Amino acid sequence: MKKVITFGEILLRLSTERHLRFSQATNFNATYGGGEFNVAVSLVNYGFNTEFVTRLPKNDIGDCALQEIRKYNVATTNIQFGGDRLGIYFLETGAGTRGSKVVYDRASSAIAEIETNTIDWEAVFKGADWFHWSGVTPAISSNAAAVCLEAVKAAHKMGITISSDLNYRSKLWKYGKEPKDIMPELLKYSNVILGDLDTAFFMTGQEKQDPDYQDMDSLPELYDLLYKNSPDLSYVATTLRYSVNASHQKIGGILYDGKKIHYAKIREVTPVVDRVGSGDAFMGGLIYGLLQDSIDNQHTIDFAAAACCIKHTITGDFNLASLEEVELLAGGESSGKVSR
């Protein structure tokens, strides 16, 4: 069984019920999630061996996060304990023309204050096949960025495949650095990058282009620009999202393998139960396809896009869909019949 390591932050998510606005909430649903951990959960559901590396505070809220990681059968062997608090994000789930709203409350979280040279990356990566990280982690603090670089370098040195989700969040990156100061070095070791071209050019400090995702033939030229910064890059993927409204999305995807564009056709997603984590579901599907020798690139992008779609029907950060369920949808069966 292939083994995948992910590294990043897991947060307490406090969301209002029944589309209530924050001012109406008298309680919050408490779940846990974070981009890189969400990817790990997807991969467990597809049958992989996974492990999540993070830093958790030694208090009851940190313990709850730890139990959630265990519940979903992700290994916790190299989790570091310390720091004062678990990061939090508040979520108000929108509907129709009213978008969802996130209030971040992740200042001074345990992982923001992680120190370099405190995680034994060689031990972490022993026996692993793949390492995944995302642009959210270096956006938290310079400490987190530095440890992320440690991880990427160690993984690269040990010959492990590295996937990077650009994951740009403008509300983060508040510690005096811009993405272009940090991300190029981190992305240098990537074998797989997920992100749209605008973000990729912005983060790697390249000139703004004007990609036209409707014109597939024009895309290879632009994607090729990314290979300059990342010499080991094999694949670039982009989620295609068209938002009709908060309850209705259209989702497709692109996988470029350095030669050819593979395209997952746009699928209607309505109603949207919860779209948070749908990019991570896409990423999970991508890794699944790329890790399975028997799966070709076209099926990989179909699977990734299907995983992204089905995530929208599931509450919480995780894509709690089985391999069979995603394959069914990737194969075109979207009628949502009752299974009985």
Added chain:
Amino acid sequence: MKKVITFGEILLRLSTERHLRFSQATNFNATYGGGEFNVAVSLVNYGFNTEFVTRLPKNDIGDCALQEIRKYNVATTNIQFGGDRLGIYFLETGAGTRGSKVVYDRASSAIAEIETNTIDWEAVFKGADWFHWSGVTPAISSNAAAVCLEAVKAAHKMGITISSDLNYRSKLWKYGKEPKDIMPELLKYSNVILGDLDTAFFMTGQEKQDPDYQDMDSLPELYDLLYKNSPDLSYVATTLRYSVNASHQKIGGILYDGKKIHYAKIREVTPVVDRVGSGDAFMGGLIYGLLQDSIDNQHTIDFAAAACCIKHTITGDFNLASLEEVELLAGGESSGKVSR
């Protein structure tokens, strides 16, 4: 007031809230339902006198089911008490491309172990006008099938109209018999059959055909095949369902009276709040129309299809819609305005 008897199983239904997946559920909504009882509830709402015959365990869970039957004003006079457990089904309500999921837990239920010659069917049917049963009951156990046959024969002997819903569930029929071993004898006495043609041919052991529901003219010939097994058959009806996704259905219906196809036009049903029991709502509407002398066949099928549609907006197994509400929709008013 006309009187209708139904016979079958009532189950405890444990459903997750808010579209949660089973693995996310920390509680279950507890309601009660079962195909034949669901039909009885519909008919009470339309003003009929109804009675439900079943077997319930003498424990607190069985008592809850009994109270639910009483609450909806269905007579309980001939319910038999005994056995160990009430059957259960777990329901995870899907959304969009993710279908709902049912986990049956009905092994060894009270009705599965019902004995022949323990219900006085002559007393049950005294004063009754109609008897309804469905293919779920003989699918549970050979005992349940045998008692169902008792009922059908008694009703037939007493000149009561018999309606049969084929209701095929592949996850049942686990006791060593196939539908074609059991159903032909049971269906022999039917005056009204609800089901699609494929299921009807399969259950009566006839050759597979290829019905084209778009081509109305081709259908009488196929429906006529069913009259061979059921000499007293007057009507065959079929629910037409097209599933766009779990939250969006298109619903119509067909009523064949041995001469002519009556067709209820396809109606959009979105969002779907709960589709379980929508076939029973259709059946309830059908019986309503056929029992009322003043209602013609076209209106009967329009009413049945409207009842099926409106059920999709109601949580739980029951079509808790009033006669006026169904008539309003059957009459074409589907704008869902606020009544105030």
Added chain:
Amino acid sequence: MKKVITFGEILLRLSTERHLRFSQATNFNATYGGGEFNVAVSLVNYGFNTEFVTRLPKNDIGDCALQEIRKYNVATTNIQFGGDRLGIYFLETGAGTRGSKVVYDRASSAIAEIETNTIDWEAVFKGADWFHWSGVTPAISSNAAAVCLEAVKAAHKMGITISSDLNYRSKLWKYGKEPKDIMPELLKYSNVILGDLDTAFFMTGQEKQDPDYQDMDSLPELYDLLYKNSPDLSYVATTLRYSVNASHQKIGGILYDGKKIHYAKIREVTPVVDRVGSGDAFMGGLIYGLLQDSIDNQHTIDFAAAACCIKHTITGDFNLASLEEVELLAGGESSGKVSR
């Protein structure tokens, strides 16, 4: 900061959860609302100084309503205390083809028994710029109608702009008077009227016309008829609603300024979370635009229609949307992206 006064009833709203029908409810969500107060809440969110005048019983339920008014920062200075009970309305929220259902329980409420000459309207209107009332208040009782007339006359005398929402509810008007006995005198002082033409003609006792809202050119002639009864009238506005089903509306609006029709284009509203109070949200948007010198009539009607649309996504009577959120939608951005 401009100051707006509204006068009317605030009720306890008891609504079933999760689209349950009344017969399935074992608890009710308790919120508070009422047309005129709802308008005040909208206006606070847009930055105005607002005050709500009403009569509340001196019991715990009345106190809850008072706290709700305070919570939303609406002044309570001139609220009168007395009477036996707070009016109640029960709400069953529909879905798809099943419309929502309101059961009024507002007989003998505190405001129904309000006496004339008990509110010092001169004090109420001192420093105010705008007074809003609606046709629900005079529909409650002859006492409420008489006090409403006091208010309108006092406001008019003090030179305050008066807006009137016709708000016809056939289930009210049970005290022996018809709208045409009461409303013409009340509407005489209006500067702004919100309502559809049929209702306006009916309430002012004018002959029924046949307005065609698709034919914009034909409308001024009809709207002009309203100026006869209301000599100070400057604006008439109408919400345009097309109900596909209870979960899917199409919403636009018209603002006539005595010369020209301004038209807000129809917008799809789906899913509908809660449509109660959406007319009040429209009214709130209208007042906002008309009170701001910098806003032209076209933007006013666009803003009012956008406010109406966004209200449909919010649970409860209030349009808890910020100025920025409504402006975003009025400006055409309806994609409902996640704000993070």
Added chain:
Amino acid sequence: MKKVITFGEILLRLSTERHLRFSQATNFNATYGGGEFNVAVSLVNYGFNTEFVTRLPKNDIGDCALQEIRKYNVATTNIQFGGDRLGIYFLETGAGTRGSKVVYDRASSAIAEIETNTIDWEAVFKGADWFHWSGVTPAISSNAAAVCLEAVKAAHKMGITISSDLNYRSKLWKYGKEPKDIMPELLKYSNVILGDLDTAFFMTGQEKQDPDYQDMDSLPELYDLLYKNSPDLSYVATTLRYSVNASHQKIGGILYDGKKIHYAKIREVTPVVDRVGSGDAFMGGLIYGLLQDSIDNQHTIDFAAAACCIKHTITGDFNLASLEEVELLAGGESSGKVSR
């Protein structure tokens, strides 16, 4: 099976959850209850045939009350439909030193406006053995008092045993009459009266006495005074309650048979889950004992007091305890062991 009729009001009860104060409540638990109906539910649980006579409004809230009556297997044959609203009471459940709080909202309820000569009491009482009413009903309105008198006279004429629970509520009796104007005539026909002596003297207009319930020997003399007003009186019973705090009661009871005082020893009741309806539970136990020939007076009062105690552990108005459970406690087994 003996048959008992009760007559009175059933109300919608809206209670806050988890001991919340009204100002903290964002939802209410909705149940149904009322003194005389509560007695009927007790008696069904003890195996009697019961029927409840009342007046219900023809709206959804009235229908909910009707379903609740059916659920508990109380006959609804003679219920009258009409009027505008179902009476409501709001309940805030206290704890410790903070008492529970009731806000009545029962003005203009359906039964308050019931008319004389609209119920066929002869039909109601045919085949009945016992009629029970309470002092709450004549306290609602003069109409309700008049119909209550009709019922009592009819029952007396037909030789049916009549029990009366004095049930004094100072917040009712608002229609211009005092208990002593109404109750003596009503109580004249009683065979059994439940109430404390102070209330009995007050309601029958007799001079205030000073009963000492600790001094059992002194009581017969006082109880004998009640026989003057009620010539057919056989039994007087009193619930003994000592309230340590809202969560801790001490409960006993007295049954006087015209000759002898029978005394149920005081039992500790803590914690109190819900004390509303505990007097009705006592009454239900009393009727049970008096209707069973095989039960002597001592066991009757023991049973009634035990029923009252066990009610305190059950949420809602009803004493949902089985005959076995009450007998167990009446027999002295109060250890509350797990039954498994």
Added chain:
Amino acid sequence: MKKVITFGEILLRLSTERHLRFSQATNFNATYGGGEFNVAVSLVNYGFNTEFVTRLPKNDIGDCALQEIRKYNVATTNIQFGGDRLGIYFLETGAGTRGSKVVYDRASSAIAEIETNTIDWEAVFKGADWFHWSGVTPAISSNAAAVCLEAVKAAHKMGITISSDLNYRSKLWKYGKEPKDIMPELLKYSNVILGDLDTAFFMTGQEKQDPDYQDMDSLPELYDLLYKNSPDLSYVATTLRYSVNASHQKIGGILYDGKKIHYAKIREVTPVVDRVGSGDAFMGGLIYGLLQDSIDNQHTIDFAAAACCIKHTITGDFNLASLEEVELLAGGESSGKVSR
């Protein structure tokens, strides 16, 4: 109407339901509270004019706190807006032998970063009669301590009565200062101090003594020591608490007026619904008594202790008891009867 100002932090409180442990919680009840604000709410309930001064972040969570302040009718005129986050505390409510557990998450809260010279204390205190602060505020950060000192000095200069609740929390005071570095200067201006003697000596850097609260005669000598540091001190009060277990407390209190000990007798408090904020309820009662000329010292301490007791029966931080309810208990009526 007397006016009271309080200054401090208001936090989001996230508590588990139904005594669940943190690891079992899938949602949190969200309320708001903080020692000094809790006192303000008490005083509003007793009929005073109150205002709360604090610093709130300009985000949705800060807005929720603001609405809560408004809901309870506490003036918000001088609230400062700024900073990144609202402080949070997580609460697990214990039972019996398992104590409640608080996890603080208040690092970097808005008020921790408040700057001196940003609040116009002269404006704040204009027209005020009383200022209340507690030892929690200077424990948060040196900024908060410095602003607290500004407030105390300004109040003192303006001749306003100052009350100080020592409120020692060992988990705070993490910014490099100890109480004895900060508190003596702050307490210098106090007219009223609430706290136990051990804490008072510790915070003012005085030698540890061994107070015996059972020996009332020995206490004046010890209390007198506090007057050395606080020359304007008139009253010292102490809450007496004996904890049987988390659900059972015994509560009394002492008020020393420089001459005499006034003692509120110990009262049993069981069950405990929520003990957080009970010290603030005591403080609120104390201020009530001391601000009312008509109330003597003995009644003041009886009232304060009764307020503390009744708070234990109320969920959340606030003592939502009316003046009448507290007076009833202070007067000795603790039977918790149903009010109906």
Added chain:
Amino acid sequence: MKKVITFGEILLRLSTERHLRFSQATNFNATYGGGEFNVAVSLVNYGFNTEFVTRLPKNDIGDCALQEIRKYNVATTNIQFGGDRLGIYFLETGAGTRGSKVVYDRASSAIAEIETNTIDWEAVFKGADWFHWSGVTPAISSNAAAVCLEAVKAAHKMGITISSDLNYRSKLWKYGKEPKDIMPELLKYSNVILGDLDTAFFMTGQEKQDPDYQDMDSLPELYDLLYKNSPDLSYVATTLRYSVNASHQKIGGILYDGKKIHYAKIREVTPVVDRVGSGDAFMGGLIYGLLQDSIDNQHTIDFAAAACCIKHTITGDFNLASLEEVELLAGGESSGKVSR
């Protein structure tokens, strides 16, 4: 770190909320538990390495149980998958004089149909120090009894300490065998037995005795009788329980080491939040003490009794108390103070 293996059934537990009776429940809280697994959870909390061996059905409900096991960090390495259903038990939580009620629904569960020779016990016990089983498992079915015997024999052969909790449930043992047919052979290998003497004599087919737990000196003689059947027996322990009512228990314990009685003094436990699993909490405490060399027998029984007490304050089957919390109580600190 010492390793403990437990073997048995884990069930879905469906409990009513807020002390509701079954007939009032519209939803059930869903948790998981079972005697032997509960012991494992206790031991994880005390720092041991634990593993649970069971048989789970391959369906969604079985998967939920599996995730629960993982969440609490109990190893799942040797769990067997197969069978049709997860056993269920319904729980109605009592209060005061009304005891809790369990309805078992565990017929035909996965573990009831487990086959011998399908679990590799040698692999299971490799590296383990302790094996725990209870009398519930052989009570389920002859298959379960046979596999239990396999386990016991294998453990004994490998020199692993074996603890046995007698755990008699009269509602089980329905497959034609009595305890005395099965238990003596199983208990033969025990090193530690938990149970009361009556049950021990009954299960081992010995003559009934009359133990007097108040007379400690009389007990060794009786306990010694158990050593006859179990030659390797070192310890016998008994939980002492006195039930005042369902909300108030008194709990102590006895540990006999073949020479001496060690006695944990009786502790008041009130209120009782949930007593299910309290015997397992006792067992977990016992194993903890006996496995730690540094802990003497007196402290072992004190710790076990304290664990039992604290469990009563925790909802669900598990004793989610930390080592520190149990030690605090075992050491006599039971005041339940707030930790903050």
